[in-house]
Amino acid sequence: MRWANARPPLLLLGAAAVGAFLVLLPIGLTILRATEVSGGQAAHFLLRPLVGTLLLNTVCLTAVSSALAIVVGTGAAWFVERTRLPGRQAWAVLLAVPLAIPSFITSYAWISISPALEGFAGAVLVVTCAYYPLLYLPVAASLRNLDPALEDSARALGCGPVVCFVRVVLPQLHPALLGGTLLVALNVLTEFGAFALLRFRTFTTEIYIEYRASFDGATGSLLASILIVLCLFCLMAELRIRGSARYGRIGRGVRRPASLHELGQIKWVVVALLAALVVVTTGMPLITTLYWMTQHGAAAITPAEVSPALLTAATLSSLGYGLGGTLIAMVLAIPIGFLATRYRGRTVTLVERTSYLTQGMPGIVIALAMVFLTVHYLHPLYQSSALLILVYGIQFLSLAVVGVRAALAHAQLGLEEAARSLGLNVFQVAYRVMLPLAGPGLGAAAAMVFIAVVTELTATLLLAPIGTQTLATQVWADTSTLAFAAAAPYAAIMMALSLTASWLLARQFGQSRVGDPAQSHQPSQISDRTAPVA
Amino acid sequence: MIDLTVSNLKKTFGNRTILHAIDLTVSPAHLLAVLGPSGSGKTTLLRLICGFERCDAGTIRIGDEVVARPGLHMAPERRRVxxxxxxxxxxxxxxxxxxxxxxxxxxxxxxxxxxxELLDLVGLPQAYADRAPYQLSGGEQQRVALARALAPQPQLVLLDEPFSALDAGLRAETRKAILEALRLAKATAILVTHDQAEALSLSDEVAVLLDGNLAQVATPATLYNKPKNAAVARFLGETNLIPGLIQGRSVDCALGQLALSSELPAGSGEVLIRPEQIRIDPCSEGTSLPATVTAIDYYGHDASISLRMSDLDLIARVSGPLLLRVGQQVGIAIEDPVRAFG
Amino acid sequence: MSLLEHRWSRSNFAGLGVAALAACGLLACTPHPAVAATLVLYSGQHEQTVNMLVSAFEKKTGIGVKVHSGDGPEVAAQIIQEGTASPADVFFTENSPEIAMLAEKGLLAKVDPSTLAEIPSKYNAPDGTWVGVLARENVLAYNPSMIAASALPASLMDLAKPKWKGKIAIAPSDNDFLPLVNAVVVTHGKAAALAWLKGLKANAKIYDDDEGVVAAVNRGAVATGIINNYYWARLQQELGKAKTHSDIYHFSHGDVGGLINISGAGVLKTSKDPKDAQRFLAFLVSAPAQKMLADTPVTFEYPLRPGIAPNPVLKPFNELQPPAISVSQLGDDASVVTLLHEAGLL
Structure with a gap:
């Protein structure tokens, strides 16, 4: 419910506008810097064969890994949602776990067992392993929301199971499939660490190379501008699909739960396939990391030999930055979420939409823009912890806003008004009504941002103050010098943090996705939208 | 069109028996309503006939073809329903x-x-052909659904509570249109419903399903006038069931001695008095029995009057303008013959 | 859901508050090492080498050092961008061109003459703005199972010939590649260098960095690869002799391929603590530090201080036959990136 006509208080609008401004700042700076390059130079730079290669790499990778993810994700979703598979609940959880594993750790796991995985093949493998849940989750949700009467009707009209799937089920999955594919594309575009470790060249890695060659050269901004355009295109397309999708049923009335297909003899084949999938996507990073922990790390190639002191320092600074970044993101997101759930109007929409842009903004672009800004104009912030935390806040603002919005939607205006009529003042309402109702959602949002920050690599790499090491930068430093054994403890701690946080999150806030058919159509708080775009 | 025969059909889910040994026949071009409260198993029966579920025992025959029997389950898409x-x-x-x-x-x-052709059949304008389903009202969607079901010229049409999601006004109109379309298509059809009025007004025959058992299969008139037992009578509409002593062609009860519509063996039983069989005389005199009006539910075309007679609560239905008020003393008389169950 | 919501209410928020406070606490205490930091070192050298040197220096002098690591050209560019506000006191890098660039821009102070005197003058900046610390040699790594040693080219320039198609790996985006291209420009001229690069572009498999090149050669993905010598030594150290399936080939007779890169260090003019910065430079060229660099299996570079024997894995320094290019001839490599763009390698 909203106050349709009321104007939002200026203070609230101002607070929300801070977040929007911070989002637009790096985009503006990047484009401004790109325009410094003269037209001829820019044309020369952009018409290099390399830019074509990067485009081709990105497109091919997106196409191949999306196709694989569609097959894997849809197949898995169908078996989990629509068949009498042994242990459906467990599979539903296990299949979503890869989202909690940072993709550069997946990358590290594969590249450390075989350097042959460098390049395209490895990139396809890592992207598919890391991002297939972006298809699995929305497809599973669509299958759950699909009225089984549609399939019954099609069967009665003479369609066999396969034809029925193709003519009725698949078209209903279109929005989920297309949306998921665009999310994979967005991740491919914005991912840096995983590809850098795989020595696979994409826009982000090339921007990093430009950065390394000239610190903050305008040519890097030129590439970054192209990347921003590509990302925003994907983001808009994705938002559009979500907006126009007619996921819901047309009719009213009570829906019966879908009847589950019997698998019969092939039951164990399917179980074996799913187990293989879990082993490849989740088991591999875990097993490889554990393996390397038992290996002796040669001093020759590790920048700093692993010591308990170093591990503790890196863990503490990761945690510190994680909490700090979460705090900033939530502080920026809460006014936006409040504005979006309670008020209407062009300004409100504009502010909210702007915050979603960060989902399509590669960390490297934000980081580079902020380096430029601070080194030239805000020198006291340059190389400070505050700047890094601020960048985390910007980077994960959309994640936080999505969560905050969902949380505040629980605390409806009507309840607030009822409480006010019972004699509570604004603060009492906040404490006794809003907090208990929106609290779990806000906590979930904070937890998701925390996971994203702790596993963030790119901005940390570029902005960490001199002398600061986090788990992510340590994994990076060791892996890029091929010191896999030395990287293992840091990778293990990072995965443990992320998995524990995700597990607590799921246990505390998640609802069982399968099992209880009466609940199964309720949107889960942990939606597919919350995948960290690192 | 073709007939349907179901014999000895059984279905259990887990350890709950949903259908016990159902025997049912639908004649060609007839509309059979399967009437039952929710949970009675009527939808399961329909899904078994469609082939969406497998039956545990018994046979289903559509026309000359057996589509389900022990060891055989024809896929729904091959049943032409x-x-x-x-x-x-x-x-x-x-x-x-x-x-x-x-x-x-x-x-x-x-x-x-x-x-x-089919849009015509279900009474929708042809301009609707290119619309998207969500642009149609609920009733129109139902008509399209029927048109879709009729398009492949099925042997049998099965309707699963097709009007339950519609609001009252739309429901009457949609019912009429669908009935008309089914008649024109000369379709053999089964309509599953929990709405007595719907079942009685639409169908050629009604099968009452109670707790997984077929309680009675009969034409609407027979069913209403000659329910087989008290449960069917109670389910089919507002009733007054009062204990009585049966004596061949009459019964003794709190409302006096009433004539029975058919002879029954002597013994104690229940007397069924439909609300419309109670006549109310505003002046409590003469042969009538004294009663007090306890509530009036006024519907416009008629009204339902709750009465109390010593320790007996009765419901009567009266039509037209009637000057009664709550608390009023009235006289009542019963129009026999009545039915009783031993 | 409602039960859950009530369970999760205000006490959890108190928890969140505590966590936020903890965050501030963690941030306040973590980034600073135990020693009071005074010097800021901007380094383009390998982190492990620098870490080793820094901890030895801290132990010896009690002066704390904060390190900012990156690639040489990146860090040099960063110092230029930061200008007078740069927090850097010392710049220490892998290859001379990037430090020469800082010298050209007038950002470096003169190095103490006593420090310069420790190193043969041909490895120092002619104007005394930086001191040479280590040297590394450009070599060709090769996989003996794919190509015979006798079939290897006499000159680096040969690798642009069509017969090397698909048999050579390079890492044009690695900053170690830039000085080599610069050397080709110096010895053969710009036009020849561009032609050579175009030939390489046609022939070569492209890798991101020298680590990638040497690993590819070792596993047999490609027959040969242009690298700095110590990458191979480090690979061998990590894998062990048994798993090393590659060897290195030294360009000789003064061929440009045998170029020696000088890793140097200098003090920024803007340093807030020039005295300690000079002490750090003096330490880098001191006998104990140079010996440590030679003896620890970490860097595999040649110590430049006379009389210190390099790691035995390396070919003795005096047996190398590098081209006669001085550090001042090599200069900075500003024009090289343009050449690489033109050749389509970047």
Whole structure:
């Protein structure tokens, strides 16, 4: 419910506008810097064969890994949602776990067992392993929301199971499939660490190379501008699909739960396939990391030999930055979420939409823009912890806003008004009504941002103050010098943090996705939208 | 069109028996209503006939073909039955026309002539053909769903509570249209419903399903006037069931000695008095029995009057303008003959 | 859901508050090492080498050092961008061109003459703005199972010939590649260098960095690869002799391929603590530090201080036959990136 006509208080609008401004700042700076390059130079730079290669790499990778993810994700979703598979609940959880594993750790796991995985093949493998849940989750949700009467009707009209799937089920999955594919594309575009470790060249890695060659050269901004355009295109397309999708049923009335297909003899084949999938996507990073922990790390190639002191320092600074970044993101997101759930109007929409842009903004672009800004104009912030935390806040603002919005939607205006009529003042309402109702959602949002920050690599790499090491930068430093054994403890701690946080999150806030058919159509708080775009 | 025979059909889910040994026959071009409260197993019966569920025992025969018996389960797509789901289940990604021709072969679909014919049949304008399902009202969606089910010229049409999701005004209109379309198509049909009025007014025959058992299968008039037992009578409409002593062609009860519509063996039993069989005389005099009006539910065309007579609560139905008020003393008389159950 | 919501209410928020406070606490205490930091070192050298040197220096002098690591050209560019506000006191890098660039821009102070005197003058900046610390040699790594040693080219320039198509790996985006291209420009001229690069572009498999090149050669993905010598030594150290399936080939007779890169260090003019910065430079060229660099299996570079024997894995320094290019001839490599763009390698 909203106050349709009321104007939002200026203070609230101002607070929300801070977040929007911070989002637009790096985009503006990047484009401004790109325009410094003269037209001829820019044309020369952009018409290099390399830019074509990067485009081709990105497109091919997106196409191949999306196709694989569609097959894997849809197949898995169908078996989990629509068949009498042994242990459906467990599979539903296990299949979503890869989202909690940072993709550069997946990358590290594969590249450390075989350097042959460098390049395209490895990139396809890592992207598919890391991002297939972006298809699995929305497809599973669509299958759950699909009225089984549609399939019954099609069967009665003479369609066999396969034809029925193709003519009725698949078209209903279109929005989920297309949306998921665009999310994979967005991740491919914005991912840096995983590809850098795989020595696979994409826009982000090339921007990093430009950065390394000239610190903050305008040519890097030129590439970054192209990347921003590509990302925003994907983001808009994705938002559009979500907006126009007619996921819901047309009719009213009570829906019966879908009847589950019997698998019969092939039951164990399917179980074996799913187990293989879990082993490849989740088991591999875990097993490889554990393996390397038992290996002796040669001093020759590790920048700093692993010591308990170093591990503790890196863990503490990761945690510190994680909490700090979460705090900033939530502080920026809460006014936006409040504005979006309670008020209407062009300004409100504009502010909210702007915050979603960060989902399509590669960390490297934000980081580079902020380096430029601070080194030239805000020198006291340059190389400070505050700047890094601020960048985390910007980077994960959309994640936080999505969560905050969902949380505040629980605390409806009507309840607030009822409480006010019972004699509570604004603060009492906040404490006794809003907090208990929106609290779990806000906590979930904070937890998701925390996971994203702790596993963030790119901005940390570029902005960490001199002398600061986090788990992510340590994994990076060791892996890029091929010191896999030395990287293992840091990778293990990072995965443990992320998995524990995700597990607590799921246990505390998640609802069982399968099992209880009466609940199964309720949107889960942990939606597919919350995948960290690192 | 063709007939349907179901014999000794059984279905259990887990350790709950949903259907116990059902025997049922539908004659060609007849509409049979399966009437039962929710949970009685009527939808399961329908899903078994469609082939969406497997039966545990018994046989289902459509025309001359056995579609289910122990060891045989013909897939739903091969049974040539038309199915209309509770809310129509129109494919949201297809237009009205595409929905209607969905079940036709590819070449037939391309010609697309049948869509107009079927829209006519269900009484919808042809301009609707290119609309999306969500642009239609609930009733119109149901008509399209029927058109879609009829398009492949099925042997049998099965309707699963097709009007339950519609509001009252739309329901009457949609019922009429659908009934008309079924008659024109000369379709053999089964309508599953929990609405007595719907079952009685629409169908040629009604099968009452209570707790997984067929309580009675009969024409609407027979069913209403000669229910087989008290449970059927109670389910079929407002009733007054009072204990009585049966003596051959009459029964003794709190309302006096009443004539029975058919002879019964002597013994104690229950007397069924329909609300419309109670006549109310505003002045409590003469032969009538004294009673007090305790409540009046006024519906316009008629009214339902709650009465109390010593320790007995009765419901009567009176039509037209009637000057009664709550608390008023009235006289009542019973129009026999009545039915009783031993 | 409602039960859950009530369970999760205000006490959890108190928890969140505590966590936020903890965050501030963690941030306040973590980034600073135990020693009071005074010097800021901007380094383009390998982190492990620098870490080793820094901890030895801290132990010896009690002066704390904060390190900012990156690639040489990146860090040099960063110092230029930061200008007078740069927090850097010392710049220590892998290859001379990037430090020469800082010298050209007038950002470096003169190095103490006593420090310069420790190193043969041909490895120092002619104007005394930086001191040479280590040297590394450009070599060709090769996989003996794919190509015979006798079939290897006499000159680096040969690798642009069509017969090397698909048999050579390079890492044009690695900053170690830039000085080599610069050397080709110096010895053969710009036009020849561009032609050579175009030939390489046609022939070569492209890798991101020298680590990638040497690993590819070792596993047999490609027959040969242009690298700095110590990458191979480090690979061998990590894998062990048994898993090393590659060897290195030294360009000789003064061929440009045998170029020696000088890793140097200098003090920024803007340093807030020039005295300690000079002490750090003096330490880098001191006998104990140079010996440590030679003896620890970490860097595999040649110590430049006379009389210190390099790691035995390396070919003795005096047996190398590098081209006669001085550090001042090599200069900075500003024009090289343009050449690489033109050749389509970047």
């Amino acid at each position: 038309g199915y209309v789901a509770q809310d129509g289940a129109l494919f949201p990604h297809l237009s009205v026309r595409e929905n209607i021709v969905f079940g036709l072969s590819r070449t037939e679909r391309r010609r697309g002539i049948r869509a107009n």
